Amino acid sequence: ARPKVGYFYTGKSENQEIFDKVKEIKVGEIKSIPVVVDEKTSVYDSIVSMFLNDVGTIFVISGGYLTGVVSRKDFIKSCIGGTDINKVPVGIIMTRMPNIVLAFEDETVLDAAKKIIEHEVDSLPIVEKEIIKGKEYFRVIGRISKTNITRLFIEITNI
Template identity: 55%
Template sequence: MKLTPRQEEIIKLVKEKQPITSEELASKVGVTRAALRPDLAILTMIGVLDARPKVGYIYVDKPSQGIVNDYISGIKVHDIMSKPSFVKEDVTVYDAIVLLFLNDVGTLFVVDDEQHLIGAVSRKDFLKIAMGGTDIHRVPVGIIMTRMPNIVTVNENDSAVDVAKKIMTHEIDSIPVVERVSSTDDKEQLKIIGKVSKTNITRLFLKLSNNKNNI
């Protein structure tokens, strides 16, 4: 966003003389109040200036934060989620690690035969078991996975901000995006329709900055 020289001059004057009325500003800039009105409207609108009734204009230190905030808050999980990788709980830890490398992901989601979420296992979990001297060719993933309901999930209509907050608060590598379904025995189950990791947030950050090349 490029400000005009006159708008820059107004900001400079407000910084020096605040609070300052539109009459004073107009006289210093050397134009009429009416001529100044569009500039003041713009600067107030984008949050650079704050207009205080019966006091005058005040300079606001963080311009455009409000707009950035509004823009970011509108982004939803389904705009940024990617495809999850699945594994069954009776697969050996070794085979699961191979799958992790082949799919180039950091987390596998463990599902039952009806594709319902029952667990999650991360690179960190795998490293812990692999360094411990356990025979990873015999131990199944079900033994080391984090099991439901101890898995933080999000819905596709949640905001990207909410999922980023959960990722940071719970120190999670990858959050499953789920929807509720009824299973055959009428128990409520979760079906995984996507995942969001710090990689998705980083990619979103790049899109926000408008550099979409090579991503």
């Protein structure tokens, strides 16, 4: 059971300790599993994958590495734009590298949250960088979204 009184003999309050820790929480500690499709997947199948996994953003790969991101907004645009969603591959409608905002496991949730707000996206792919013949490639190992941050807000506030 958590003590009701927040002060310890050290003069450091329980809340303060929690608060100090919150600033240090890393993306890797609250990440979710990423939903990934290949560039050649049809828009329709990508939408199905989005619904089955109940996510707002899907990461697109080619040869195992991140090449793009598609959001619900992209899907709506392509639907109302008259795209043949059964034939067109997701690679055509996605936002393509290098125009993707990335997150890394060891950066703070605070920094990731700032990127999410600044770039007006719902989630970020968490990636690992690999350098092959002098060129950068990114492997998708997770995702961090406004949902993860809202959950964290509840966790830190609900004490």
